Amino acid sequence: MGTMDSQLTLHASAMLGGGATLLSARGTHPWLATFLVVAGAALAGVHLLKRFHFAWPFLPMYVVTEQVAFLLGILWAAWFGLRRLSCPRQLTFIALAMSSLTLSGAFFPKDYFLPDIRTATPWAHLFSWADATARALFIGASSEGTALLLLSKQRPSNRYHPLAAAGLCLSSFAILGGIFWSINTQGVPVSFSQPETLEFMLIWFLWLLVCHCAHTKIRNDFYWLLVASAGLITLFITIRSCFGVWRPF
Amino acid sequence: MKRTAYEKIWQLLSSINISVFLLGTICLSILLGVMSSPEPRPQLALLWDIGIWKWLTEIGAPKWQSLLWFITLFILLSFLFLNTTCCSIPQMWKLFHRLNPKRLRARAIRSRLAIQGIHLAFLFLFLGYALSLCFSCSTRGVVLPLGQTILVPGQDLSLQLLRLKRVRYRGRLEAFKGETVGVDADIILRSGKETEEKRLSLSRAIFFKNHVITLKKFPNSLRKKWVMVDVRHDPGLPLYLSGALLIGVSSFCYALVALENVFREASA
Numbered sequence: 001m002g003t004m005d006s007q008l009t010l011h012a013s014a015m016l017g018g019g020a021t022l023l024s025a026r027g028t029h030p031w032l033a034t035f036l037v038v039a040g041a042a043l044a045g046v047h048l049l050k051r052f053h054f055a056w057p058f059l060p061m062y063v064v065t066e067q068v069a070f071l072l073g074i075l076w077a078a079w080f081g082l083r084r085l086s087c088p089r090q091l092t093f094i095a096l097a098m099s100s101l102t103l104s105g106a107f108f109p110k111d112y113f114l115p116d117i118r119t120a121t122p123w124a125h126l127f128s129w130a131d132a133t134a135r136a137l138f139i140g141a142s143s144e145g146t147a148l149l150l151l152s153k154q155r156p157s158n159r160y161h162p163l164a165a166a167g168l169c170l171s172s173f174a175i176l177g178g179i180f181w182s183i184n185t186q187g188v189p190v191s192f193s194q195p196e197t198l199e200f201m202l203i204w205f206l207w208l209l210v211c212h213c214a215h216t217k218i219r220n221d222f223y224w225l226l227v228a229s230a231g232l233i234t235l236f237i238t239i240r241s242c243f244g245v246w247r248p249f
Numbered sequence: 250m251k252r253t254a255y256e257k258i259w260q261l262l263s264s265i266n267i268s269v270f271l272l273g274t275i276c277l278s279i280l281l282g283v284m285s286s287p288e289p290r291p292q293l294a295l296l297w298d299i300g301i302w303k304w305l306t307e308i309g310a311p312k313w314q315s316l317l318w319f320i321t322l323f324i325l326l327s328f329l330f331l332n333t334t335c336c337s338i339p340q341m342w343k344l345f346h347r348l349n350p351k352r353l354r355a356r357a358i359r360s361r362l363a364i365q366g367i368h369l370a371f372l373f374l375f376l377g378y379a380l381s382l383c384f385s386c387s388t389r390g391v392v393l394p395l396g397q398t399i400l401v402p403g404q405d406l407s408l409q410l411l412r413l414k415r416v417r418y419r420g421r422l423e424a425f426k427g428e429t430v431g432v433d434a435d436i437i438l439r440s441g442k443e444t445e446e447k448r449l450s451l452s453r454a455i456f457f458k459n460h461v462i463t464l465k466k467f468p469n470s471l472r473k474k475w476v477m478v479d480v481r482h483d484p485g486l487p488l489y490l491s492g493a494l495l496i497g498v499s500s501f502c503y504a505l506v507a508l509e510n511v512f513r514e515a516s517a
Contacts, residue, residue, distance in 0.1 A: 054421055115420065117430045121452035165507050172367065172500035179493040184454045187387075187463035187481050189378065189489050192293040192319065195283065202279040209272040215265055237283070 009047045010106040013069065016040035017099025024091040034076070037095050041073020044102055058115035059124055062105075065242040067132035068139070069101040075140050079163065093143035097235050104239045118185040126177030130170045131200060135238050137167035138207055142231015145224045161227070164210060171204050199237045206230045263335035271329045278325060281318040293319060297481070298387040330375045337368040360506045366499025370492045377489025387481040390465060393436070395474035404482055406460055409437040411446065413474050432467040434476050449478065459486050 020036035023029050044066050051060040076094050118124075141163035178200070179189045191197050210230050213223055252260075261267065292308050293316070299307075305320075344365060348358075388401050393410040400407045416431035431451035438445050438457045447455045455462040459482060466477035 056420060058420065115422070115425075118452055120431075124452070162507055162511050166504060169500040169504040169507070172370075172496045176493045176497035179489065181452075183461060183486075183490070185452055185463065187454060187461045187479050188297040189381070189493075192296065193291050198279055198283050202276060202283060205272055205276050205279060209269065209276060212265060212269050212272060216269055218269075 007106055009043050009050075010066065010102050013040040013043035013047065014099050014102040014106060016043065017069070017095050017102060020095035021092055021099055024095055030091070033091050033095065037073050037091060037098060038077050040095075040098055040102070041070050041077075044070040044073065044098075055115045057120045058117060059119035059128055061116060062108075062242055063128070064132055064135070064238060065101040065105040067129070068135045068238055069098045069105070071133050071136035072098045072101070072139060075136050075163075079140060090143045090147040093146050093231075094140065097139050097143070100235070100239060101242075104242045108243050119181075121181060121184060123177045123181035123184065127174050127181055128177075130174035130177055134167045134170035134174060135203065135234055137163045137170060138203065138234045139231050141167060142228055142234065145227030145231065149221075149224045149228050160214065164207060164227070168204075168207055168211060171207070174200070175204070196241060199241055203234050203237060206233060259335060262332060263339075264332075265336070267332050268329070268336065271325055271332060275322060275325045275329065278318045278322040282322070285318060286315065292316065296382060297385060298389065300385065301382040326375060327379075330372065330379075333368055333371055337365055337372070341365045341369065356506050356509060360503060363499045363503035363506065366495055366502065370496035370499060373488050373492030373495060375492075377485035377487075377492055379485070380488060381483050381485030385481055385483040385485065387479065389479050390477055391480055392475055392477050393434075398437075398439075401480045404460070404480060405440055406457075406480065406482075407439045408462070408478070408480075409439075410474075410476060411435040411437055413476065416450070429467075429469050432464070432476060434464065434467075436462070438462075449476070456486070459484055461486065 016036045017040045020033045020040065023033040023036065048063065048066050048070055051063060051066070054060070072094055076091065141161045144161070144163070178197075182191060183189050207230060210227055213226055218226075292304075295308055296304050301323075340361075344358075344361060348362075386403060388403055391399060391401055391408070393399055393408055395410050395413060398407050398409040412435040414433040415429050416433060418425040418428045418430045434449045436447055436449055436455065438447060438455065438460075440458050440460070443458065445457060447457065449455050449462060449464050451464050451467075454464075461481045461483055463479050463481075464476060465479050468475060
């Protein structure tokens with residue numbers, strides 16, 4: 001694989017994300033900022049395509065940050081396009097998340113060349129994509145929470161968030177894929193000893209907490225604060241999983 | 250109307266506030282696990298081999314301080330199981346009693362059905378894991394030479410390796426080209442009067458009468474004809490696999506209803 005040019009694609013994607021963050025934070029040129037995010041996602045997509053093409057029929061390792069960055073851009077284009085850009089400031093959080101995800105993917109050293117030979121199964125691919133899409137949806141939901149918390153004085157009383165609900169659905173598909181993958185390759189349904197499993201469980205239970213809180217009498221401010229924090233934790237955990245062999249925490 | 254003590258306890262156990270509290274503390278305990286030192290974590294892999302009681306007394310106890318987060322997590326999950334049972338079973342009962350094809354067209358009913366399906370799947374998963382953690386037994390590293398029948402120690406199962414086919418690397422990595430990356434092993438399984446022939450590969454286990462057989466090692470050269478397998482008798486297997494399927498199907502149904510909502514909202 002042209003690792004170098006693939007890494008450059010990732011650097012370029014991070015820079016586009018950074019540009020989109022600055023533009024959207026200033027609140028000027030929303031369409032240009034959107035274009036930068038979509039272009040950054042497209043570059044992350046090119047990088048992903050190269051890595052998947054190279055590792056096929058196995059899964060490339062430590063790829064979740066790039067997957068989430070790519071899916072965040074696609075999500076922004078689809079979701080906010082559908083809602084006719086109702087709150088362009090949310091793009092700041094999406095772009096910031098995208099940029100930090102791609103930057104961490106480009107920065108931390110990883111084993112690009114060794115494929116995991118136990119991943120040549122559709123269950124592993126289902127787990128990988130469903131988990132990454134769920135994380136992107138959660139960060140997307142949280143961007144709305146953060147925007148509401150920081151930029152708006154009014155918090156909506158309707159706490160049903162389609163992105164969080166969709167994220168939980170995708171997480172459930174990841175559970176299905178993960179259990180079948182694990183039982184077929186390791187002989188056990190879940191490996192508590194693997195940090196990736198614990199991180200996945202943390203994100204799942206955290207968003208279950210958010211969804212259950214929506215049905216309680218908790219104050220609106222606290223609820224949206226919880227949504228924003230859950231998204232930040234999801235982002236942090238995702239970036240942390242990309243650290244590879246170098247794990248300071 | 251005055252409520253009885255039984256009703257009060259039931260209401261407390263099925264309260265959503267309790268669910269929120271339990272989910273919050275579960276998150277905290279997993280966060281502690283994620284942030285804690287990874288050194289004692291390999292001990293957790295033994296959980297599935299020796300069962301939770303033996304693990305708690307022999308392995309967990311000496312290292313209980315570093316694995317406290319896991320013990321807390323297990324206790325909290327048990328309470329969450331109780332809470333979900335108390336909360337969901339009466340609701341499911343009501344829902345199924347009132348269910349008819351006409352009502353099924355209503356999005357709210359379909360959404361509630363899917364949500365209850367997810368709750369039921371959690372109950373299945375937890376029960377399956379609990380059964381598995383309490384009563385499963387494993388035999389690791391059973392070597393099967395070609396043609397010989399091997400009785401798995403401690404289990405009512407015998408295995409015979411019938412055929413072995415090499416799987417070569419067919420990807421794009423130059424260094425791996427032509428290398429053996431797996432084997433397809435045809436194995437005859439016998440337990441009591443039942444006999445079956447099944448194929449085992451690196452990413453496909455054999456399921457036979459609550460036994461899970463996975464490929465552990467294989468020779469790089471086909472001149473040596475043997476495979477090493479792990480055998481686990483797991484009574485929780487049907488429950489957690491049903492739970493996994495149910496969570497997938499229920500989530501798919503819920504996603505369909507949610508998508509319907511999104512498109513309706515967008516077109517309005």
